[in-house]
Amino acid sequence: SAVISQKPSRDICQRGTSLTIQCQVDSQVTMMFWYRQQPGQSLTLIATANQGSEATYESGFVIDKFPISRPNLTFSTLTVSNMSPEDSSIYLCSVETSGGAIKQYFGPGTRLTVT
Amino acid sequence: GQNIDQPTEMTATEGAIVQINCTYQTSGFNGLFWYQQHAGEAPTFLSYNVLDGLEEKGRFSSFLSRSKGYSYLLLKELQMKDSASYLCAVYAIKAAGNKLTFGGGTRVLVKP
Numbered sequence: 001s002a003v004i005s006q007k008p009s010r011d012i013c014q015r016g017t018s019l020t021i022q023c024q025v026d027s028q029v030t031m032m033f034w035y036r037q038q039p040g041q042s043l044t045l046i047a048t049a050n051q052g053s054e055a056t057y058e059s060g061f062v063i064d065k066f067p068i069s070r071p072n073l074t075f076s077t078l079t080v081s082n083m084s085p086e087d088s089s090i091y092l093c094s095v096e097t098s099g100g101a102i103k104q105y106f107g108p109g110t111r112l113t114v115t
Numbered sequence: 116g117q118n119i120d121q122p123t124e125m126t127a128t129e130g131a132i133v134q135i136n137c138t139y140q141t142s143g144f145n146g147l148f149w150y151q152q153h154a155g156e157a158p159t160f161l162s163y164n165v166l167d168g169l170e171e172k173g174r175f176s177s178f179l180s181r182s183k184g185y186s187y188l189l190l191k192e193l194q195m196k197d198s199a200s201y202l203c204a205v206y207a208i209k210a211a212g213n214k215l216t217f218g219g220g221t222r223v224l225v226k227p
Binding site: 033 | 146150156157160163202211212213214215216217218219220
């Protein structure tokens with residue numbers, strides 16, 4: 001399994017500001033992902049964080065709004081830019097391991113409230 | 116695109132059995148995950164099925180039929196702590212990269 005930590009665990013931010021969320025894994029992983037979970041909803045994939053190249057974004061998500069860094073195989077950041085109340089959500093980092101069966105694990109999440 | 120359907124909510128009694136169904140349509144199918152998520156917490160991995168059949172793991176079992184695009188999660192001997200959301204997620208290989216897509220989740224309420 002993989003142990004994933006995220007910082008901050010929660011934050012309250014003002015409209016128009018930006019927040020950077022950090023994700024740290026205890027082992028090297030090839031695949032890292034960022035998800036969003038809006039209140040009462042399921043998880044939606046924002047992007048795949050690629051090491052050494054630009055992230056791959058899903059439909060409806062763009063780099064200007066959600067810039068992502070992946071400097072190495074154990075760390076990634078997601079920035080939520082120019083926030084609005086609609087960005088209030090839980091943001092989750094996830095990693096995929098494939099030693100044998102494929103498994104995907106989630107970090108504890110960052111609960112963001114935008115006022 | 117991918118369509119993943121599961122019931123919104125189910126209620127069951129402590130000690131009973133509950134079966135949560137999930138149907139899906141996708142290309143590049145490469146497995147189906149089930150996760151448990153308690154309120155305010157991150158999803159926790161329960162199972163991964165890539166071949167047809169039943170996988171049993173203690174009180175929880177997961178079944179997959181690839182030809183029917185169908186899976187279920189079976190929870191036996193329900194306990195109060197099993198009250199949670201259960202998420203069905205389809206893993207698919209796409210040209211743009213592998214992708215895990217979630218259904219809407221099934222909220223299970225266990226009553227005494």
